[in-house]
Amino acid sequence: MTVKHLLACCVLALVVMLPAQADALGQQLATQAAMDALFSMSQVQPEGSERVEPPKGFGGAEADEEELIQYLAAQKRLGADLNAYGHLGTPLHHAIRSGLHDTARWLLKNGANPQLRVQGDGAQGSSPGPDAWGVAVSVSAWKLLDDMRRLPVYKALSADDQARAVWPYALDAADKTAMLLSKRIALPGFSTLPQLADAVLLHSLCTGQPRLAQAMLGQSDAPAQPAAVRRPGQPCVGVAAPGDAGKPAVPSLPLTEWKVIEERLQWPVLPFIAMQAQTPSQVTQWLAIGLRKPWSEPVAATQFVWGAMRAAPPASLALLHAMTPASLQAGLRDPAIMTAWLKLVADWPLNDLRWALTQVDAGQLAAKLEPVMNDWSYSKAAGREAKDSKDRIARWVLLTDRLATPLSAVPSKGFLYQVPIELWSRWLALGFVVDDAEWASWLAWSDPLPFEQAWPVIAKHQPAIAQRAVEWLVAPLSVGATQDLQTKRLSYGSDTFHYDQSFLRKAKFLLAQRAQAPRPRWLAGARAGTPLEPGVAFALAQNWVRMPSAALRAQVERAPLNCQARPSAALRRRLASGNLLAAENDRSYEGDVVQLIALPGESTCGWLVAGNTSGGRQFINEESFSEGVRRLTPCTDGSANAALWNEARSAWLPVTDMPEGGLIPVRLKAGGAVVFASTEVEYGTCGGKSGGVHLPHLAPDGALQLEPLGSGHPVFDALALQCDFRALSVCLGLTDASAHPVDALAEPSLMDKVWAKEKNAFLAAMDRLDRAALIQARADGLFPGWLDEALRRTSASPSLALPEKRQRIAWVFAQRAPRPAFAQETLDVLVPWLPTEDWGPVLSALRCTNRYALDRVAEQAQAKNLTALHRRIQAALATSCSAGKQG
Known part of the structure; x- marks a missing residue:
């Protein structure tokens, strides 16, 4: 075959392919228009979901059912898929759910498949989501159900399949099952x-x-x-x-x-x-x-x-x-019944409550006190929010009357917050024991009013607790050695808080009660700023804490990186391969940082790769076909993951106890071991997490362990005197709390710095389209940023003709591990010249991971009158990312 014949064949193939591609794009756009029209109807829009703008030519909320049917018919003629999924169901499912039964009948006559199932929304914990018959039963659309039972596809079902299609979705209401029985629908066989x-x-x-x-x-x-x-x-x-x-x-x-x-x-x-x-x-x-x-x-x-x-x-x-x-x-000897019984009777009338409690054996009651305390504290009549305080106390008195000594084996967690203070003395007299940890936390963090109300009980029944009350109260302000375990636990650190107004009232109350003063320790640096808070000033005035000197508040310095960095070819290949950190619970780790760290007893630097999952306010849409979209905005903690490169094994070894913040090597100016200060993490409207201090250890297999340090360790205490752990980054001279500017770099910066020569060689090979050199560079390890730079460099080249540019772009697009980063600046330079048919890899990479970037590309294409590119991007965005979800 001659070159001329080959060129003719290619042109013919292109002529055949383009209409087919155009038809596919048109079908996708028609399908999306049909779905948008359906969900723009107010009665169809799932409760809680975002409002859908009606497509051009359709009235949306202003349209009636007949207009909807006409619009769907027009989109069907354009190739719309009437069995496409959106909001967990097909148009037929949603038409039945929302009462558009004429639309449902039209859909059934025009190719809608009644046997497709709703995604999720099963019944009785085991049945799958309903098909069209099941949806009709669930919304009591009985006339429509009768119509659908006349369909040949239903009549062809076996009796078991007919029963399976409807009965599970009627079990939530007696009138539904009664209706199915009256219609003589096949019963499920045993x-x-x-x-x-x-x-x-x-x-x-x-x-x-x-x-x-x-x-x-x-x-x-x-x-x-x-x-x-x-x-x-x-x-x-x-x-x-x-x-x-x-x-x-x-x-x-x-x-x-x-x-x-x-x-x-x-x-x-x-x-x-x-x-x-x-x-x-x-x-x-x-x-x-x-x-x-x-x-x-x-x-x-x-x-x-x-x-x-x-x-x-x-x-x-x-x-x-x-x-x-x-x-x-x-019957009450059944543990599950006993728990439910004691929870239920809390709100019964007092005489009935008295009778109910007498049915319970005292020993069984003692064994259930932990859930009882919790359940009663939230009950309507006996709970902390009960409107009638006298009636509430009377209920707890009836419960207390049924208790028998000893109660020493009952877990005490929650007692101080759940049982009315008026009855503490009786419970303690019966041998109920509250752990020191519970007392210490309650005294430190309780509100002043219950604190003052409980003090006489504590002083009489728990004198050892009363003697340590001031010490525990001021512990969150204090730094330094202590022999008391609870004082040490409550001392200033990464998870302590101070509410000054509450603290001041309780401190003045204890002083008036002549409570025992503690041995004063140093005031934490976080509280030593000017002006002093009133509560802090009061504690200083009473000599409950002492102000540290300027010298004590400047003992810690950042440690230099006293090791040699030796990047290897194996390290480059592994870094380039991606997926360095395993994700937990399907949550991806973000913001990977590679950091050089000094390891204990080693002269060669370690290579640490770290990443975080995002914490703070989460925006979660829990979607149900029958109940709509429930928007959840919980506050969640982030998590960190890290690995240390082991050159001998050519492997990444997981790091134990990696904190979320960036690691800053610090040491005492007087000398000693280097430890890591972890910077604070901000969670926006959800607050944040304070920094901490960690001592590195190397395990026998070479893995890194970061031991969290606390009050009593010399470096921890020195840093607590010097810095506010909520702002460690600023205290240690950083403007960015996420990384150390000297020895921790975001991946692209580090790759460019360490392998600058290799990067330049790769870009030069791309300029020449030296395929052998490019293949070798890929084997040695390429990084997403390098590939993006190659795309931008090729786009900007004045000496390359369009076919030459397309060849180079195609080589870059063909890379999958890693693929280009497709940064916005890269996409911006591709839009004006890259032909529409070459955009497939970009759409594939970004359609479900960065739709915002594709929206921007579509806007640029429309502004530049690149109609074909704009249509292709719109079609890609209209395609679902996964079954059952709108794309």
């Missing part, structure tokens, strides 16, 4: 769909539907006694208790039917229907109609207690009083 069959049977019993129960039990494969009904524990998990006391869920019990079911089950039915009771009179009626009382059957009696506790409060008490005392107390 032999083919055992879990679903059990769930429907229990639902029928727990919601008081004897006809559904009889239908399930009447199936040929129904077991003589289903295991689900005799399973110990809560019998009606997942079934909502009735909430409207004025409208009983089960207005009357058809005696004959329930007796037939009871005989068929060979098991009492009262444990299942108990939770539906609304009034004491209804309970009396139910207990008198001849159903089997389960008092003498341990498992059924336990089931009954669970059901009774879930009934409306007046009915609940009537049900529980109906039990024999022995059967009730036997």
Whole structure:
């Protein structure tokens, strides 16, 4: 074949390819326009989601359903995919959910697949997301469900598949399951769909539907006694208790039917229907109609207690009083029932609470005190926010009356914050022991009012605690050696705080009470600034702390890097390979920094690579098809990861206890070992994390361990006198808290500095398009910044023709490990000249990782009338990054 023939073939192939590519782009844009039109309708927009702008030619919130159908039909003619996913569902799913049933019928006639499932939103903890029939059931779209059941695709389903499609999505409401039964929809079989069959049977019993129960039990494969009904524990998990006391869920019990079911089950039915009771009179009626009382059957009696506790409060008490005392107390021996019982009764009327507590064995109560204290502290009537303080105390008195000595084995965590101070003396007299750590923290951080209220109890019952109260109170201000473990723990450090107004009031109170003064230690540097806070000045005036001299506040200096850096070829290759740090919980480590550090006993510098996950305010969209988007903005801690290069093993070894902040080598001016100060980390509106001090150790395998130091270590104490740990970077002379400017550099800067000669050789090879040299450079290790610079350098070259530029750009784009960084300045120089068909690698790299950059490129393309490029970018942005998520 001649060159002329080859050129002709290439041109022909291009002519064939471009229309196909244009069709694909048009289909993507039509699909996105259809989805945008659907979600711009106010009734379709998921609750909590961002408002979608309607596409050109569609009225959005102003449009009606007929206009929507017309617009969807127009986009279908342009190739729109009517089965595309957005907000976890297809257009058919969303049309059914939002009540646009004419739209749903149109979609079904125009290619929408009713068997596609919603992403997520399963039912009963095991079923997958619903298909179109399941969505119709979940929103009670019964007429539409009837229409869809006439579809050939539904009729072709087996009975099991029909049952699987609808029953799981009706189990949240009795009226839905009753409707399915009335429509004679296939029931789940016990032999083919055992879990679903059990769930429907229990639902029928727990919601008081004897006809559904009889239908399930009447199936040929129904077991003589289903295991689900005799399973110990809560019998009606997942079934909502009735909430409207004025409208009983089960207005009357058809005696004959329930007796037939009871005989068929060979098991009492009262444990299942108990939770539906609304009034004491209804309970009396139910207990008198001849159903089997389960008092003498341990498992059924336990089931009954669970059901009774879930009934409306007046009915609940009537049900529980109906039990024999022995059967009730036997049920309460179940640890799970005991915990739930003690939580439930906290809000009962006082007389009923007294009765409920007498049903509990004192030993069992003592064993449950830790969860009881926590549950009661948050209850409506006994909790810290209770409106009636006298009634609250009366409840805790009833609980206290049931306690028996000794209580020494009960965990004390929470006691000081949960149990009313008025009852502390009684609990302590019963032998309740509060750990020193709990006392110390409470005295240091409690509010002044409860502090003053509790002091007489502490002074009388805990004199050893009272003697150390001032010492613990001033510990967060203090630096220096101490023998008291709690004083040392509370001393100034990276996780201490000082609230001066609260501190001052408590300090004056203790002085008035003639509390024992501590042996004064040095005032921390963070509190020694001018003007002094009033509380700090008060502590100094009482000689509870001492002001350190200027010499004591200048003992620490930054340590020089006394080692030799020896970068190797193996190190370059590993740095270039990327993925140096493993991520935890799918969170990526950001801002990789490579740092030269001096290692204990080594003359050669160590190469440390470190990265952080972002902490602070997180913006999380939890999306559910049925409930919409829930926007969460929690404050989270970041985390750090680091590795040390081991030349002998050509491997990165993980660093133990790597702090988040940058590492600054420091030492005492008087001499001694070099340690690392870690700089503070800011979390924006979520506060921040103070810096710290870390002692490096080398493990036998060469890995680096950074031991956190605390109060009592000479360097730690000296630095605490000199610096505010919330601003260590400034104190040690840095303007950037994230890195040391001398021996820690962001990756691009370090690569350019250490391998400057190799970088220049690579760029020269790119200028010449010396493929052999480029291949060797790739084998030796290339970095994203170098590749970006090659792109910019090629774009700016006045001597290269367009085909020559495209050849070089194509070589760079072909690199995958690493790929170019595609910095914004690089993209900006490519937009004016790089042909549309060459942008594929850029779109692939950035479509799901940096959509902002692509938006900017699209704006530039539109401004420069680069229509083809603009359409291609828009199509890429319209494509979902993963199944079930809008792109």
